[in-house]
Amino acid sequence: MSPASSHGNVLLPSDSQVRLMTKVARLYHERGVRQTEIASMLHLSQARVSRLLKRATEVGIVRTVVVVATDVHTGLEEQLEARYGLLEAVVVDADGDEHDVLAALGSAGAGYLEATLTGAERLGISSWSATLLAVADRLHPFRKPGGADSIIQLVGGVGVASVQAQANRLLGQLASVVGASPTFVPAPGLVGSPDVRAGLLTDPAMESIANQWQQLTMALVGIGSLQPSRLLEDSGNAGGPREQQELREAGAVGDVCNRFFTADGALVRSELDDRVVGIDPTTYRAIPRRVGLAGGRRKHEAVRAALLGGWVNVLVTDVSTARALLTDPPVPGGAPSTLDGTAPTA
Secondary structure, eight states, rough: OOOOOOTEEEEEEOOOHHHHHHHIIIIIIIOOOOOHHHHHHTTTOOOHHHHHHHHHTTTTTTTOOOOOOTTHHHHHHHHHHHHHTOOOEEEOOOOSHHHHHHHHHHHHHHHHHHHHOSOOOEEEESSOOOHHHHHHHOOOOSSSOOOOEEEEEEEOOOOOOHHHHHHHHHHHHHHHTTOOEEEEOBSSSSSSSSHHHHHHSSSSSHHHHHHHHHTTTTEEOOOOSSSHHHHHHHHOOOOOOOEEEEEEHHHEEETTTTTEETTOOBOOTTTTTTOOBBBOOOHTTTTTTTEOOOOOOGGGGHHHHHTTTTTEEEEEEHHHHHHHHHHSSSOTTTTTTTTTTSSOOO
């Protein structure tokens, strides 16, 4: 075997080396022959086979090509992450009506949780979300318990009995699948007056829950439009027509956990906000990973506002919504804002 020649700082292999590397590479990568079998076939040591495979990559005999599947939208995801400063974006195909979008988001959300809940997460979830119910219905039981240490409601889960069962099922089913301990908020999500809310928050059970909210590492939330979902409306935890009109006049376009925000993501301070029994916006905004699931045409404005306001920093959405988020003109200043309008922390 003749000596290898040099070119700059790269040592080029001789013709005989190229032939051997090519043969080894084809056996391994194209025919699926194991390294031990290649060593036996070619009378080489396994260590040398390993070195030849590594060298074949270095000199360009073996090249890695990523083939993007037709239903994977990596380009859209990367653009969303760059434009809105997201930790991650997950974009899925969802053709058809809202029911089809809901099903697609549920499957994508379940896949995201199965892939990322690998440690002892302390997870908070919004109580009245049809999208999160779709996620819970599609999650497979974790092979090993401990994907999350605990799961707690972020907003009161008490409501009309027939609908409250849905909120309870959401929390209980998620907790069971990931092997976590569930914590229910023993109060409605929206009460009649600020005084009633203040009284509830002084209850020892609620004080304990408020302390747990401060320890959360991840939130899983739906993103609502100004018009409440059927699930939320039926639960009795949504404001009535008068409150919705006041929110509209204040510029509200959407909500997360009954905290409404304007088109640029700023929190709308209102009388309704003072009646919400749930995690406060500052504590919520401090959760490191805030995963929002939403899609469909009527949610476009709300999702964009949630991103701009930092209400979520991981987004699971559909292709149509993703394209709308990238087409819409950016808010002056370009970067997402925090709840008080200042630049967000990393």
